[in-house]
Amino acid sequence: MTTVIARNEGHYNVHKLPYAKNYVWCPRCVLVECDCGQRLVLTPFNGECKCGRDHTTLVREELAARGSEEGIYIPWRDEYRTWLEGEQRHSEHDHWLEWRSIE
Numbered sequence: 168m169t170t171v172i173a174r175n176e177g178h179y180n181v182h183k184l185p186y187a188k189n190y191v192w193c194p195r196c197v198l199v200e201c202d203c204g205q206r207l208v209l210t211p212f213n214g215e216c217k218c219g220r221d222h223t224t225l226v227r228e229e230l231a232a233r234g235s236e237e238g239i240y241i242p243w244r245d246e247y248r249t250w251l252e253g254e255q256r257h258s259e260h261d262h263w264l265e266w267r268s269i270e
């Protein structure tokens with residue numbers, strides 16, 4: 168029996184680089200224990216276990232149970248993206264000022 172262990176809402180992972188921050192979008196995913204005993208992190212786009220079992224339907228149903236992604240998450244995401252762009256522009260400006268003061 169395939170068991171759903173955990174669900175993960177979509178979020179941004181922040182990777183800090185020396186001169187910038189990199190925001191990587193992590194899609195919503197589900198942690199599943201397959202019949203074969205493997206624990207897998209699956210997304211609606213990658214729902215297959217190494218043993219060949221396809222859990223895509225299960226993953227989609229699990230994520231759909233949390234509500235439609237359209238209408239709830241996309242407006243928020245656009246707003247967040249605009250904010251991120253502003254933040255990135257701001258930090259570039261700060262770095263430019265730092266470079267100026269070194270010279």
Ligand SMILES: [Zn+2]
Nearest residue numbers: 201203216218
């Ligand atoms: Zn399996």
